[in-house]
Amino acid sequence: MKTLEVIGVTKHFGSITVLKDVSFTVWKGEILGLIGPNGVGKTTLVNLITGAVSYSDGDIRFLGKSIRGFKPHQISRLGVSRTFEVAPPSTQMTSLENVMVGAFFGKRGRQRAARAAGKKAEESLDFMGLAAKKYVPAGSLNVLERRRLEIAIALAMNPKLLLLDEVMAGLNSTELDEAVELVKRVRDAGVTILVVEHVMRAIAKVSDRILVLHHGKKIIEGAPEKVLNDRQVIEAYLGKRHKDVTGRG
Numbered sequence: 001m002k003t004l005e006v007i008g009v010t011k012h013f014g015s016i017t018v019l020k021d022v023s024f025t026v027w028k029g030e031i032l033g034l035i036g037p038n039g040v041g042k043t044t045l046v047n048l049i050t051g052a053v054s055y056s057d058g059d060i061r062f063l064g065k066s067i068r069g070f071k072p073h074q075i076s077r078l079g080v081s082r083t084f085e086v087a088p089p090s091t092q093m094t095s096l097e098n099v100m101v102g103a104f105f106g107k108r109g110r111q112r113a114a115r116a117a118g119k120k121a122e123e124s125l126d127f128m129g130l131a132a133k134k135y136v137p138a139g140s141l142n143v144l145e146r147r148r149l150e151i152a153i154a155l156a157m158n159p160k161l162l163l164l165d166e167v168m169a170g171l172n173s174t175e176l177d178e179a180v181e182l183v184k185r186v187r188d189a190g191v192t193i194l195v196v197e198h199v200m201r202a203i204a205k206v207s208d209r210i211l212v213l214h215h216g217k218k219i220i221e222g223a224p225e226k227v228l229n230d231r232q233v234i235e236a237y238l239g240k241r242h243k244d245v246t247g248r249g
Ligand SMILES: Nc1ncnc2c1ncn2[C@@H]1O[C@H](COP(=O)(O)OP(=O)(O)OP(=O)(O)O)[C@@H](O)[C@H]1O
Pocket: 013, 018, 036, 037, 038, 039, 040, 041, 042, 043, 044, 045
């Protein structure tokens, strides 16, 4: 089943064409990794999917229906969440308060009473292993806990599709492994995931498939092993870092 379909999407910012005729599908239950050099249009693509930015050509379908022209709150209520957009964690609010904001915003959020939002927020925090940090100001969390909190906020919105834009930046290698496991746990709980990430080791481990953008176009998509060993990808993007990616050079 197709959760998300991006069909021939083109995006211009003034005279600059950022995305050119980009098409891909995110299948239900998969983790799709999206990579590409800085400024290639990854975050822009996330912005198009969530309705934050409009596009000139193409269509985006969520669960079989076009969401082109929908407002961000409409798309979020359909079940598309992203990290950080709706409510970047406020450092002074507690973890629980931060996640409650997500619980209020999401699908069915409008009808959700404060108590129910609190319950949903606690569930999301428990799920992300932050039960002990509920009443702690978000500003006192360490980097990994902070990333977990961002995902907990998005999860409290009951997403069917979760868009993670560089949630693994700044993590050390142990933390990266933990983050990879957490993302997989979220998927195993029934959430389809699109991950934008620069950390190759993490993207290789977490993704079922990887899609590469280069010069605004999709140059390849497929199994991590295939994509990260593709000559065109290595030349276009990975360069010398390829060795670090697979450990085999
Ligand atoms: N609102 C905007 N107005 C004009 N140009 C924009 C806007 N948003 C993004 N751009 C441009 O679009 C291009 C793609 O940016 P985008 O942030 O999507 O790249 P990215 O792949 O996410 O990069 P990074 O890996 O650095 O996060 C860049 O050239 C950027 O300057």
